[in-house]
Amino acid sequence: MGGMDYSRSTFSIDRAKRLFWGAFALILILKLFVASRLPPFVDEVFYWQEGQHPALAYSDLPGLTAWLNRLGVELGGNLAISMRLPFLLVAAAVPFLVMRITRREIGIREAWIAGTFALLLPLAGTLGIMALPDVLLAIATLLCVDAGSRLLRNVDELAALELAAGLIIGGLSHYRFAAVIVFGFLALLLIPEGRRALRDMRVLVAVAMGAAAWIPLIWWNVDHADAGLRFQLVDRHPWSFHADGISFLGIQGAFVTPLLFIAFLATAWRHRNDADPQKRYFALLGGLVIVGFFVLGFFADTERVSFHWPLPGYLALLPLLPGMLDAIKPFWRRAIWITSSIGVLVMLGYYVAVSVPRIREQAAATKMYANNFAGWDSLADHVRTELAHMPKGSRILADNFKIGSELGFALSDPNIQVLDHELNRRHGRAPQLAIWRVLQVRPQLSAQQPYLLVVGASDVQLKHLPQRLHQLCDILGPLPAPIVHNVDHGAQRFLLFRLNGPAGTGPCVTPAMAWLDAPLSRQVVSAGETVPLKGWAFKDGVGLRSVQVLWNGKPMDARVTYGSANPSPKAQWPISNDPNHPNVGFEGQFRVPPAARKGTAWLGLRLIGTDGSVEDWSELPLQVR
Structure with a gap:
């Protein structure tokens, strides 16, 4: 790619088309390879567990992610690639939706370029490798963007229906889609043609249909004292100013690639007052989403991963990106192409590295260690071995939801009992565990019901580990000698305990x-x-x-x-x-x-x-x- 001149005069439609199909084929092959080898991520297997307990909504998400996950394993078996395959297929549609929008509103050549950047944008190009709701959010965003741009020109039933479809998919995917709704309608309100469209009854019906998609989630919260809303909007966020929000710029520069990130910001600014309502709509929606999450970063949760949140904003700006590239010097244009290509390959390479035990092992004791991917297969093997040496009917008792979900997926058991743990509450999963009746605040131990307790010692910071071990003593009595299972030299550390009778008495004995x-x-x-x-x-x-x-x-x-x-x-x-x-x-x-x-x-x-x-x-x- 580095030797090409990507100026408008030489970058023909045919060349753009060939580049798109080459990038699409290469990235799809790499994604399939990675998805077939990458160990299950913690969130993925919790969504798998949700899919094994069918419901309209859950404590952390609406139902669509779990349903799609369940569809994958029903068709392909209880394998990581099976639960990911539906998400890979949905993600494959992302560049084609971008091309459809761009072709209609900008031009054919620009459509191929925009579609290619939908693959080279690392956050979008890696979608589907894991069975996560971001894939559905991306599709929902693009359907709404497509419908919105059509409605600015002329309100018709098909555009309204597409808007309804996007709003429904988004409403069934994640709480975070609310940002796309808010900023999307704000962008329409700022454009005269948008205000006209929003007064049309067909659009209002589409909005009503989209609003109905939130009913299962609202109903779940009404039934469970707003536990999901409290976690998403209150518990996980400090809602007080902190300077960490400035790191958004560096993080987005890293995950979008620096030059492409700057190009997106420049694109939004360039078209913010564009006379063309469609271009202005793309710029306002994309820019508002990115700036909105930037501002939110100064008041919101900094402990959990959030670098992917602004992705809908970049997707909205993609149709305008080719025009921005045409407007800059060839050197910077080539640099954007090259650094974006390197960026998506580096991110795919990271997933490849995480999937290779020897490489992952070398990262042990460093900040690059991917603990949420590590050790689950070997832990499951160890658990099987221990259960084989315990009385028939022995059950697993997991220290927290992560262990319960990962072992549940590996052992095809979605009902593994889980102890009360700070991690369950910190990730908003405790209410769902209680609904499934797998949350054990104080399990009744007896000789008739032996348990194999599996504790994640590395799931707790060392400074808090003695307190957690003493909590286990309070619940289970003095602990027997542990069977230690160290993964990657102990970077991931598990302790297994055979509980073969009633809780003992006496001083707390811990590992x-x-x-x-x-x-x-x-x-x-x-x-x-x-x-x-x-x-x-x-x-x-x-x-x-x-x-x-x-x-x-x-x-x-x-x-x-x-x-x-x-x-x-x-x-x-x-x-x-x-x-x-x-x-x-x-x-x-x-x-x-x-x-x-x-x-x-x-x-x-x-x-x-x-x-x-x-x-x-x-x-x-x-x-x-």
Whole structure:
């Protein structure tokens, strides 16, 4: 692509057409490949679980995403690619809708270019890889954009029907579609032809049909004390000014690609007062959506992913983008083509990397680690093995909704019991779990109903982990020795407990915790070098007997003395009841194996409890030179 001249004089219709079909075929093949290999994302499998409990609406979403997910697995089996295939097919229609709008309002050549950028825009080009509502929101947005532009010219039944279809799909997809509705109608109100269209009875009927699509969601909230609305509009947002909103510009520049992001903003500004009502409509709708989410970022939730929210704005601006490209210098035009192509390939490459265990493992202990994709298959295998050694009829008890949904998908069981957890509430899933009657605030343990408790230790920040473990003690009594399942060197860490009888009594016994003060993460060491070792470790209720050192998962000969004074853990977690406090420190040294290969090696700790428990802690990366 980099060698072409994309000026209007040389970038012919035929060349634009060939470029579109080449990009469409390449990206579709890559998306199918990635979707068939990428481990299920947490949200995807919760929508799968919703689809297994058919309803008109749910605590976090209207019903359409779950219904489409259910359709996929009904047709193709309980596989990740099956639940994603309907979304891939719907996403494939996005560039064609963009081309349809652009061809009618701008021109044939521009339509092919706009369609190509619907593929090269990373947020749009990767749609469908995961079974998420953004695919449906994109289609709903484009149907409304298409209908709105037609209504500006002439109100007819087909345009009104298309508007109704877009509003219905959007209303059945996500609360977030309300932004498209608000800014879409505002854009129409700002244009004389739009105000005329909105007075037409056929348009009003279409609006009424679209409004009816929200009835299931409204009814759900009426039935459940507005739990969904409270989460979406109140609980998840601080609604107080914070400067983090300025990061919107950098984040959007990264995910849209910097030059294309600037081009979109310039396009909206260029046509904001355009004499052509259709062009003005595209500019106002797209610009208002982008600016609206930018302003919202200064007051709204910053903990959860929101970089994809402005996508409807970019889709609305795509028909105008070819004209903007024609108006700038060839150098910048080529740069936009090249950087956009690189951007979508990089995002697709990221998903490929996440789907390859060896690459994902290398990202462990870094901020790039994709924990929501990692370890679910191996956890399911481990759970199957443990259940095979437990009494017949043993059930799974999941620590939180993430584990319950992921194991449910892997084991084809949408009714895995889930404990009360902050994550359930933080993601707005607790009300839905309660409706399905899988939420266990205080499960009744008995010898007649054994449970395999699966806890996500890495789902809680280390500073909050002792509190969560003590909460489990309050619910289940002293915990038996855990079966530790570390994924990617412990970046994803699970603890499995066999609960074979009534809750016990006595001091709270929890899994062990540890910390290394030396060596440091990524510290450079040499083969044969002697390296100092220092840190702390404790195990509430019973204490530790010793600490062993692991090199790449295997025990090594190391001198480690456990029991030195270290008051900091008890000071940080007064709740801790390890009988050894404050003597929970350890120190010593180990020798890097003389035959150690250059590159990354993993240093681990094996914690031996006085009760005989053996627990491997998360590993630390070292660089062998």
